[in-house]
Amino acid sequence: MILSETKPFAEILTSLENDDKVFLLGCKGCAEASKTGGLQQVKEMKEKLEAEGKEVTGSTAVDFLCQKALVRSRLTPLKEKVLAADSVLVMSCGIGVQASAASISRVCRPACNTIPLGDSRGEWPSRERCRECGDCVLDFTGGICPLTKCSKSLLNGACGGASDGRCEVTPEKPCGWELIYYRLKGLGQLDRLKVYIQPKNFAKMEIPENVIPSTLYDIEFTEDGRAK
Amino acid sequence: MLSFQESLGKFTVTCEVGPLKGCDVSEIIEIAEVLKGKVHAANVTDQQSSVLRLGSMVTCHILKSNGLEPVLQVTGRDRNRIAIQSDLLSAAALGINNVLALTGDYQTHGDHPEAKGVFDLDSVNFLATLSTLNSGKDLAGKELTGVPNFCGGAVVNPGAAKEAAYQLQLIKMEKKAAVGAKFFQTQAVYDLKAFEQFMNDTAHIGVPILAGVIPLKSAGMARYMNKNVPGVSVPDIYIERMAQAEDKRREGMKITAELIRGLKDLCQGVHVMAIGTEKDVPEILADSGVL
Numbered sequence A: 001m002i003l004s005e006t007k008p009f010a011e012i013l014t015s016l017e018n019d020d021k022v023f024l025l026g027c028k029g030c031a032e033a034s035k036t037g038g039l040q041q042v043k044e045m046k047e048k049l050e051a052e053g054k055e056v057t058g059s060t061a062v063d064f065l066c067q068k069a070l071v072r073s074r075l076t077p078l079k080e081k082v083l084a085a086d087s088v089l090v091m092s093c094g095i096g097v098q099a100s101a102a103s104i105s106r107v108c109r110p111a112c113n114t115i116p117l118g119d120s121r122g123e124w125p126s127r128e129r130c131r132e133c134g135d136c137v138l139d140f141t142g143g144i145c146p147l148t149k150c151s152k153s154l155l156n157g158a159c160g161g162a163s164d165g166r167c168e169v170t171p172e173k174p175c176g177w178e179l180i181y182y183r184l185k186g187l188g189q190l191d192r193l194k195v196y197i198q199p200k201n202f203a204k205m206e207i208p209e210n211v212i213p214s215t216l217y218d219i220e221f222t223e224d225g226r227a228k
Numbered sequence B: 001m002l003s004f005q006e007s008l009g010k011f012t013v014t015c016e017v018g019p020l021k022g023c024d025v026s027e028i029i030e031i032a033e034v035l036k037g038k039v040h041a042a043n044v045t046d047q048q049s050s051v052l053r054l055g056s057m058v059t060c061h062i063l064k065s066n067g068l069e070p071v072l073q074v075t076g077r078d079r080n081r082i083a084i085q086s087d088l089l090s091a092a093a094l095g096i097n098n099v100l101a102l103t104g105d106y107q108t109h110g111d112h113p114e115a116k117g118v119f120d121l122d123s124v125n126f127l128a129t130l131s132t133l134n135s136g137k138d139l140a141g142k143e144l145t146g147v148p149n150f151c152g153g154a155v156v157n158p159g160a161a162k163e164a165a166y167q168l169q170l171i172k173m174e175k176k177a178a179v180g181a182k183f184f185q186t187q188a189v190y191d192l193k194a195f196e197q198f199m200n201d202t203a204h205i206g207v208p209i210l211a212g213v214i215p216l217k218s219a220g221m222a223r224y225m226n227k228n229v230p231g232v233s234v235p236d237i238y239i240e241r242m243a244q245a246e247d248k249r250r251e252g253m254k255i256t257a258e259l260i261r262g263l264k265d266l267c268q269g270v271h272v273m274a275i276g277t278e279k280d281v282p283e284i285l286a287d288s289g290v291l
């Protein structure tokens, strides 16, 4: 799930300044769940834009805008309406906008901001996050990630700014290093905290180009001509 | 007067100079004039509280040119490891060798909350970097032309209230000492009993500890710190005295001098943080008997 929020309407209007005719494209995946790009929001956006004097040439919501093959097949029957527009306003996360822009020969403008969820998550909702740092240090920190649980991503211990166990940067959350302390204490492993951890090798956080297609669905392999 | 490094292990007196926002350095020159010969060194803060100001290094250079030995504070908030090492070499080239290595306050707390924080090196990595440069190499293992002689120090918050926060401070102190910290300066101390306990808990570390003191300006300031600054607890008796006092500035100076008198036998130095009232420091020190 990717979380998005609708941009302020004034910002959307500014981006559509020179477009009299607009096609609206929503997404029935995460954007519908975020209440930013489901059919309901598409309908509301249509009314708001028409009230501003825009002509909406057509609108739809695709199951998953992140899937370029779906974008193309679903829009084929609506081709004329899409091409009649000066631009397509895409009501989804940034991936949906990028996939639409890669699939449609019209300017695609984002109607939403994608909200950070704090690094990679498991497939099931949980509080654990991983920054995919390429050199895991969980062995030294009782299985709690200091990169994602500490707001400053400190590797060698707390900053000293925690107040009553709350993080100095984000008081809504507990200090990650205090969590690590109690975890290790419970395990009788406090000595782990004395191990010096080298600065991160950020080169390991660059995304290897060859893994990008391997994370796509099969159908996309075919589309990109990269089937295994 | 001993140099800062010679004073370490005896009784070191340092104070703090906060650069102003802008490039007018007349105030800094005046402060150097007042403080020189009265303290072993003056720390120069680095964009303290993430508020943009004149740079620490150039301020150190001005203090030094005006006869006051500086301690360069450097945070990892605004610099990656390339910038940190380059800045350190620049400091060494200017003859600035005392460095206080800090992680840095978070950028969202300052006056440019939209800024991108860096935090490439944490304070322990940073101290290790000073030791690496002192060995004549950079972090990539490459030979340097000219070998610097940094005296690296670190901060510690001795008043952390919760068990975890306190223990984490002690463990981090050990780590900092192990990678080469030559001195520690502490968060403001007002409770001598608690501080004595801290000194006992850290006796095995064997690195000089300079206790931080901040002159109070009002009872309100004391209450504010108690509420908002982790590890600082001003006892009621001082708050009461500040509330009663007619001349608050004098009373704050008096309390500070008393604290320093008490600290003299407990630790290896004091660090007077009188931001904005730097010029009061000599009088406080004279009153406390360390000058």
Ligand code: SF4
Binding pocket: A129, A130, A131, A132, A133, A134, A135, A136, A137, A138, A145, A146, A147, A148
């Ligand atoms: S240390 Fe690195 S790899 Fe391990 S959980 Fe944290 S970000 Fe992920």
Ligand code: SF4
Binding pocket: A149, A150, A151, A152, A153, A154, A157, A158, A159, A160, A161, A162, A163, A166, A167, A168, A169, A170, A174, A175, A176, A177, A178
């Ligand atoms: S308070 Fe804790 S979690 Fe927050 S930045 Fe400091 S060490 Fe990290």
